[in-house]
Ligand SMILES: [Zn+2]
């Protein structure tokens with residue numbers, strides 16, 4: 001259909017996380033923005049009006065039809081789609097995570113208006129005004145949410161997730177230390193230890209071996225075994241990227257730049273789909289040479305690629321020796337097919353899946369068990385919930401939650417969670 005004659009009746013948002021959102025018309029293919037964003041966009045974000053970035057592929061898409069009336073859900077009287085941001089950098093409250101875009105628009109506008117009215121203000125006065133505006137805008141949005149919410153902010157609770165995914169919960173009743181030290185809060189054989197160490201030791205007494213896991217050993221495993229296909233210079237979307245050395249950063253010394261070939265969509269679901277054939281080829285030619293993956297061979301590759309994978313591992317913050325040792329242990333303990341399943345899972349959406357891995361890995365003969373350790377008041381993070389769901393649906397690794405019950409103090413009865 002000719003875009004000029006099209007009513008753009010059916011549009012899809014390319015990326016809910018852009019401030020000025022772009023929409024593609026399903027009928028004519030034109031890419032446009034909604035008229036309700038025109039005033040703000042032209043005033044404050046004029047550099048974001050010519051192209052959008054597709055969420056899944058990070059591909060840049062030119063805007064072909066500018067601003068058009070009544071494109072967004074709000075202007076069409078449809079419910080808004082919630083696009084909560086991750087709980088990062090000062091965006092910790094639910095209001096801030098769900099209303100990040102509304103908060104930004106209002107703050108920016110009020111701040112610019114204040115500065116226009118106070119052209120001679122000093123930097124300190126501007127900063128103080130910005131602070132005041134931030135607080136009042138947040139209050140405004142809170143009131144708006146109470147009276148006529150734009151988004152449904154319900155997110156499943158830890159208990160709902162554990163029930164939905166049928167997670168076995170094992171309860172411990174340790175003695176809590178009267179004077180906890182940093183990270184060490186429970187008593188084991190007379191010394192104060194961390195909850196993880198406590199649980200690991202309980203399992204060790206039943207014949208299990210235990211290793212602290214969390215996410216970084218998985219990043220090291222991924223970087224070491226996948227660098228060849230990630231850094232493939234024949235990937236048409238590969239480009240040279242530079243970043244500061246993580247080792248130097250940690251040592252506090254000058255940060256030499258590290259250069260590597262990195263696809264511009266690395267870590268997105270789009271990369272996973274686009275490079276599926278190359279990844280399959282990598283698995284077949286490198287890992288399954290005689291049809292089946294072999295542990296000794298994976299260990300050999302892991303050692304052999306330790307050096308050449310250094311750049312990618314630095315990029316992923318998976319460069320420390322202790323994490324490499326734990327990554328190697330994963331290959332020693334998990335079956336080769338499990339290792340490949342983990343790599344395939346990660347490469348399909350690395351930035352969406354690299355966090356949330358459980359605290360402990362346990363093994364006993366051929367059995368393995370991953371364990372997330374929680375004190376009774378701790379909640380699962382959003383990343384941990386996503387991992388539990390994905391593990392249930394995709395990875396299917398034996399998993400358990402170890403819950404450390406803290407006796408309620410002075411007879412007060414705490415609500416059960
Ligand atoms: Zn159209």
Ligand SMILES: [Zn+2]
Pocket residue numbers: 034035036037070071072073074075
């Ligand atoms: Zn609109």
